[in-house]
Amino acid sequence: MTGNELLRVEHLTKKFGGLTVLDDISTSFSAHEVVSVIGPSGGGKSTFLRCLNLLEVPTSGRILFDGDDICAKGTDINVHRQKMGMVFQQFNLFNNMNVLKNMTAAPVKILRMPEEAAKEKALSLVRRVGLEDKLNAYPSQLSGGQKQRIAIVRALMMDPEVMLFDEPTSALDPEMIGEVLEVMKQLAESGMTMIVVTHEMRFAREVSSRTLFLDGGVIAEDKPSHELFDHPESPRLISFLQKVL
Amino acid sequence: MFFETVWKLITRYGNFFFEGLRNTLLIAIMAVALGTVLGALMALCRMSNIKPLRWLATAYIEFFRGTPLMVQLMFIFYGLPMIGISFPEISFIPDFQRFMAGIVAMSLNSCAYVAEVIRSGIQAVDPGQMEAARSLGFKKGEAMKMVVLPQAIKNILPALGNEFVTVIKESSVVSVIGIADLMFRTNGVKAKTYSTLECLFVAALLYFVTTFVFSKLVSLMERRMSHDRK
Numbered sequence: 001m002t003g004n005e006l007l008r009v010e011h012l013t014k015k016f017g018g019l020t021v022l023d024d025i026s027t028s029f030s031a032h033e034v035v036s037v038i039g040p041s042g043g044g045k046s047t048f049l050r051c052l053n054l055l056e057v058p059t060s061g062r063i064l065f066d067g068d069d070i071c072a073k074g075t076d077i078n079v080h081r082q083k084m085g086m087v088f089q090q091f092n093l094f095n096n097m098n099v100l101k102n103m104t105a106a107p108v109k110i111l112r113m114p115e116e117a118a119k120e121k122a123l124s125l126v127r128r129v130g131l132e133d134k135l136n137a138y139p140s141q142l143s144g145g146q147k148q149r150i151a152i153v154r155a156l157m158m159d160p161e162v163m164l165f166d167e168p169t170s171a172l173d174p175e176m177i178g179e180v181l182e183v184m185k186q187l188a189e190s191g192m193t194m195i196v197v198t199h200e201m202r203f204a205r206e207v208s209s210r211t212l213f214l215d216g217g218v219i220a221e222d223k224p225s226h227e228l229f230d231h232p233e234s235p236r237l238i239s240f241l242q243k244v245l
Numbered sequence: 246m247f248f249e250t251v252w253k254l255i256t257r258y259g260n261f262f263f264e265g266l267r268n269t270l271l272i273a274i275m276a277v278a279l280g281t282v283l284g285a286l287m288a289l290c291r292m293s294n295i296k297p298l299r300w301l302a303t304a305y306i307e308f309f310r311g312t313p314l315m316v317q318l319m320f321i322f323y324g325l326p327m328i329g330i331s332f333p334e335i336s337f338i339p340d341f342q343r344f345m346a347g348i349v350a351m352s353l354n355s356c357a358y359v360a361e362v363i364r365s366g367i368q369a370v371d372p373g374q375m376e377a378a379r380s381l382g383f384k385k386g387e388a389m390k391m392v393v394l395p396q397a398i399k400n401i402l403p404a405l406g407n408e409f410v411t412v413i414k415e416s417s418v419v420s421v422i423g424i425a426d427l428m429f430r431t432n433g434v435k436a437k438t439y440s441t442l443e444c445l446f447v448a449a450l451l452y453f454v455t456t457f458v459f460s461k462l463v464s465l466m467e468r469r470m471s472h473d474r475k
Binding site for chain 1 (some may be wrong): 313371373374376377378379380381382383384387391395396
């Protein structure tokens with residue numbers, strides 16, 4: 001397990017003013033692992049995920065990605081972010097670009113991928129999510145589920161080593177949740193390392209190999225998913241699961 | 246009777262009024278053009294991470310928005326020469342000194358308003374757009390250029406058009422330092438003909454037609470942009 005460790009979090013603390021949102025969290029993620037992060041709202045799930053690619057800057061602690069401390073002074077976070085895909089609750093497709101441009105902008109500008117190659121790659125990826133007819137559409141012309149599927153493949157264009165999902169289905173109408181989860185499931189099966197903040201307990205239980213229960217700024221439980229759901233230990237987790245299941 | 250006099254004023258002093266209108270537009274265009282360039286820089290400073298820069302820009306904006314344009318204008322035209330700062334007189338451009346003072350005052354004033362227009366236009370873009378770009382590995386400047394600004398421009402351009410309309414009207418104060426703008430010319434005709442009401446009516450009409458045409462153009466532009474993909 002430690003041999004192919006990809007991401008390591010050491011004593012991560014995040015405070016907003018006087019409020020401690022994350023309190024001395026330590027954990028690690030191995031390559032090809034799919035980990036769900038669950039917990040009550042306000043428990044720090046999203047902040048935890050956003051700290052991993054420094055969209056939130058930790059107050060203290062270290063985050064090691066591929067062995068590099070990305071919080072260290074002098075680290076170029078942009079280089080690391082290229083290898084960490086992120087999917088947002090609100091999709092955040094670039095409104096001023098069509099789907100193709102959304103997907104090719106980063107690889108062409110940042111990785112200097114030739115325009116043609118990027119286009120081909122985009123085409124093969126949109127086929128995988130069944131949206132090849134939407135390449136020229138603008139985000140405002142897509143449904144929520146379609147936007148989120150595009151957002152996922154946009155992140156995949158960079159060939160990331162890990163994918164971070166921040167409540168990817170929370171802003172979707174119920175009938176669109178399935179299509180997004182299906183794409184995520186395929187991605188998990190293909191061996192992608194994934195860290196997923198989610199309210200979808202079925203996804204956490206069936207797709208992810210490990211689940212973290214984050215509550216009050218600490219990891220209250222961290223276990224293989226089946227074990228966590230079948231034998232919750234802490235009273236907080238038991239009452240949380242009773243409410244959501 | 247009233248309209249008869251108005252008509253007489255237009256036929257006899259039409260050129261006189263139109264020259265004034267031309268100068269008014271000239272000053273307004275220069276002021277907004279310069280104000281936009283300076284305002285863009287000012288907005289950048291205002292949003293900068295460098296604290297002294299941000300502080301200076303904020304102070305500038307607050308000061309120029311919080312004092313009357315008339316005071317700023319007089320400060321530049323009458324005040325600064327007292328300490329030896331004035332624009333040169335150029336023989337082949339009549340009234341160069343006055344015009345420059347007028348344009349500079351209007352530009353500095355407009356700059357403060359434009360800076361706020363640009364800042365609020367940028368900040369109205371969903372912060373998620375910037376975050377998504379950053380998460381892909383774009384640097385802040387690149388993300389600004391590729392994602393945020395193209396969306397912000399749709400908020401900024403119509404507001405800039407409205408600023409132009411405002412400046413056309415506000416520019417009437419430059420008549421107090423003797424620039425031959427529409428207001429100055431109106432006063433001239435008034436003194437000559439004693440037709441106070443009719444002269445002011447002609448001036449108001451010319452100002453109104455000009456600003457009305459521009460604000461219609463602006464709302465047309467606004468509609469075109471919102472019909473575009475969002």
